[in-house]
Each structure stands twice: as C-alpha cells, then as structure tokens.
Amino acid sequence: MNPLMDAEQAVLGAVLLDPGQLSHLEWLTPDHFYRPVHRALFAALRKLRGDGHPAVEGEGPVPLSWVTDAVAEAGLRVRGLTASYAHILVSACPRPSHAPVYGRMVLEGAIHRTVAQHAIRLHQEARTGTLRGEVEGALHHADVLTGVLTDLARRWGTEPRPVAPAMSLATAPSALPPAQADRVAEDEAFLLTVLVERPGAMGEAVDWLRPGDFADPVHGQLYWCLGALHHRGEPLDRITLLWEAQRRGLLADGTLSEDRFAAICDGVGAGDAEWLGKQVMRSSITRTAAASARAVRALAEDETLVPGRLINHALHALGPLDEVRARWETAHGRPTPRAPSPALSPGGPPPARVHAALTRSTPRAAPSPADRLGPGPASAAARPPSRNHG
Structure with a gap:
C-alpha cells in the first residue's frame, strides 16, 4: 500500500477523465510527481492543453483522442507507457472533482522528497x-536549503x-575521521596553549x-574557564586556569586529568590566537x-509531518548553523548577511498564497448525481465535473 502512488x-x-x-x-x-512515467504524462497533458487540444474546451463526452494523444506525447519522454496503463489511471480515480485534493497529496510528497534531497547534499558538502x-x-x-524551504512554504x-x-532531535556531531580528528585536536590544544601563555591573546578570539x-x-x-577569567578581568596563566577548573568541578569529576592539563600548559605558546581560533571555527x-x-533529513523522512510543520521545523534545525555562521562573519570583520523580511501587503496575503490555501481547505461543490462516466450534453455555462471518453 502506497498512498503517494495512489494519489499520483x-x-x-482525474485529468484524463476531465481535462478541465x-x-x-x-x-x-x-516535477512534483515521483514516478518518471507520471511526470511525463502530466507534462504531456499540460502541453496538450496549451496547444489547444479539442478535448479541453469541447462539450459532451471526452474524446478518446485525449487519452491516445497524451500517451503518444508522453511516450516521447519516457518508455513503457501504454494506453492500457492510462485506463488503469482512469480506474484509479474515485472522483475527478477531487483532483485538487489528490494534487495536494502529490505536492506533499514532493515537498518531503525535496527537503530530504537538499539535506543530503548539505551533509555531503x-x-x-x-x-x-x-x-x-x-x-x-x-x-540553498534555506531558500528551498522558503520557496516551498510560499508554494504551500x-x-x-x-x-x-x-x-x-538528536543533533550530536558524528565522529571525525581519525586523521581529521587528530588535526583538529592539535589545533585546539595549540590554541589553548597560546591563550594561556601569551598575555592579551584571549582578547583576539573571545568575541566570536x-x-x-x-x-x-x-x-x-x-576555554570556558579561560573566558570566565577574562570576563572577570583576572590574570591568565596556568595556575589561575587550574584553580578555575577546580572551582568548576573539572578535577573532581575526572573531566580534566593532570597529564592533559600539563600537555596543554607546558607547550610552546608562540602562535596567532586569531588564526588558530578561525581554524577551530572551520571545524565547528x-x-x-x-x-x-541530519536533523533536517530525519524530519523529511517523517511521513506524519505536514509540509508546514516540516518546513518550519527544518528552518529551526538550521538555527545552530546560522548562529555559528554569524560569529564566523564577525571573526572576519564582515557584516552578517540577513535574509530580507517578507514585505506584508497592505491588502492582505499575496493572491497566490490565498489561492493555495483555498485549494487545500475550501470544500468543493458536490458532483452531479449523474453517472460520471456517462453524462449527457451540457451547456457552456454548466460543465459537468467529468466527461467520459466517446
């Protein structure tokens, strides 16, 4: 059972039964369809409509050419599509008048897939x-991911x-490869040594x-201990650092061992604190x-999340990265880029957004009690919800 495939x-x-x-x-x-054959067929139906196919504006039963021409057009883009599959699609539609609701389901699936794909790209990069x-x-x-989420929100x-x-969500960083882990650890230890041994070095990195x-x-x-000492205006050296570490319980709970403390404080402190701090931030x-x-991908793979919540939760998951990035810009003396706030229209929300919301929520008129597969002729002012193929 696959609800998304059923919706597609x-x-x-619905469109094959009623081009309107x-x-x-x-x-x-x-592109909102998952299966390539469905993408090709929907593109073909839109093209036929744009080309002014007689079935679109005609009255009475839908001509069989609407189906055969759509299959032929889609066959130029994908292999394996036959007229028999088109009739399977017709039988899979309970009510053609419910097409906007079915389309909403297709759009939901597309939003989940799109968010997951961009999250994977971000993780790989x-x-x-x-x-x-x-x-x-x-x-x-x-x-790019933030822009995609914003665009999807407006479409929805x-x-x-x-x-x-x-x-x-659990967003604990994954373990670094051994070679990179060793390099990052060396940079961090070297930075701490410089901050302890060189007077004034803390002021070069404490702001970001x-x-x-x-x-x-x-x-x-x-580094937390060094920052506390710097904030209080107290001198920084190995003795004051050790005392602050003891006050914060790092010695009592075994977080800091004597060997690790000695390895950091007994090193050579000749180095550029700002450059080393930026190296640490690169890794961060x-x-x-x-x-x-990973957090965004986990959200996208949760099929129980409606698109609105998925998008807003994903934007929240990107918050920690935005915070680190803002400090990275500060470290380089650049102003933090801020996304422009959407301007509110004095007349209310944009028409496209209103249309999207109404498409999802406004009840549609009940279909005619006449058989949807064999309606009689109708006037131009009152078109039946579906037409059969004659």
Whole structure:
C-alpha cells in the first residue's frame, strides 16, 4: 500500500477523465510527481492543453483522442507507457472533482522528497569540507536549503518561520575521521596553549569563539574557564586556569586529568590566537552543518509531518548553523548577511498564497448525481465535473 502512488494515479486519472481539472492544478508541476512515467504524462497533458487540444474546451463526452494523444506525447519522454496503463489511471480515480485534493497529496510528497534531497547534499558538502578544511561549500548549500524551504512554504501557502519540534532531535556531531580528528585536536590544544601563555591573546578570539566550537569537550571546558577569567578581568596563566577548573568541578569529576592539563600548559605558546581560533571555527561550521543536515533529513523522512510543520521545523534545525555562521562573519570583520523580511501587503496575503490555501481547505461543490462516466450534453455555462471518453 502506497498512498503517494495512489494519489499520483488518481490526479492523472482525474485529468484524463476531465481535462478541465487542469485549471484547478496550475500550482502542480510535472516535477512534483515521483514516478518518471507520471511526470511525463502530466507534462504531456499540460502541453496538450496549451496547444489547444479539442478535448479541453469541447462539450459532451471526452474524446478518446485525449487519452491516445497524451500517451503518444508522453511516450516521447519516457518508455513503457501504454494506453492500457492510462485506463488503469482512469480506474484509479474515485472522483475527478477531487483532483485538487489528490494534487495536494502529490505536492506533499514532493515537498518531503525535496527537503530530504537538499539535506543530503548539505551533509555531503559538510563532510567534504571537513576533509578539505573549507566552509564555503557547506555555507552555500545551507543557503540553498534555506531558500528551498522558503520557496516551498510560499508554494504551500504558509509563512516560513523557525519552529521547534515537540520532541528535540538528536543533533550530536558524528565522529571525525581519525586523521581529521587528530588535526583538529592539535589545533585546539595549540590554541589553548597560546591563550594561556601569551598575555592579551584571549582578547583576539573571545568575541566570536565559543566553548561549543571545540570538538573535544575537555578543550571546550578549558576555554570556558579561560573566558570566565577574562570576563572577570583576572590574570591568565596556568595556575589561575587550574584553580578555575577546580572551582568548576573539572578535577573532581575526572573531566580534566593532570597529564592533559600539563600537555596543554607546558607547550610552546608562540602562535596567532586569531588564526588558530578561525581554524577551530572551520571545524565547528562543518560539524554543525552536518548535524543540522541530519536533523533536517530525519524530519523529511517523517511521513506524519505536514509540509508546514516540516518546513518550519527544518528552518529551526538550521538555527545552530546560522548562529555559528554569524560569529564566523564577525571573526572576519564582515557584516552578517540577513535574509530580507517578507514585505506584508497592505491588502492582505499575496493572491497566490490565498489561492493555495483555498485549494487545500475550501470544500468543493458536490458532483452531479449523474453517472460520471456517462453524462449527457451540457451547456457552456454548466460543465459537468467529468466527461467520459466517446
């Protein structure tokens, strides 16, 4: 049982039975269909309508040429489509007048697939960036995903805004490859050594570097201690750091061992704190991007989420990456790019959004009691909800 495939067949069957239903499906495109044969057939039906096929404006029973011409046109794009399958689609449609509802179901499936595909791309780019030490690709794909979510929200007829899901998603970063993990750990330890040994070095990174940017939790805790000392205006050296670590319980609970503390504080502290801090942030961005991408993909694969909630939860899942990115821009002295707020029309929501909402929620008039497969002739002012093939 596959409700999405049933919906795709039903909407195509509705249009084959009643070409006039295409006027209620302007917001549905061939790309919204999952099966290639369905995409090709819907594209063919739209093309026939655009070319002025007689079945679109004709009265009485739908001519059989509407089906045969659609199959022939779609056959130019995909193989394996036969007239017999078109008749299967017709039989799969309970009521042609319900085509907008079937189309909404197809659009829902397309939204879930689209969000999942872009989340996978973001995750792949984040992992590649981890290996190469680059963040531009991950940030670009994050922008693309945000743009896709915003566009999907408008197509669905809702406002894109971050909303936290009822149950928080696990977004713990995955383990780095051994070679990258060793390099990141060395950069973090070297940065801590510089911050301890070089006076004033903390001021070069404290405005934009946070404990959560460190891949090693111990390194993050030590940076937290250094930040507390800096905030209180107290001197920074190995003794004051050790005392602060003790006050925060890092020694009592075994978080910080004597050997690890000695390895950090006994190192050579000649280095550029700002450059090292940016190296730590590079790793933080790619790890955060990968975690956000996994969270968005998990949301997209949840079939119980309606598109509005999926989109808003996905935007919320990208929030941690936006926060890290803002600090990355601050570290480079660049203003943080802000997405423009959608302008509110003085006359109310945009007509396209209103139309999308009405398509989903407004009850349609009950179909004529006449048999949908054999209606009699009708006047131009009152067209029956479906017409059979004569």
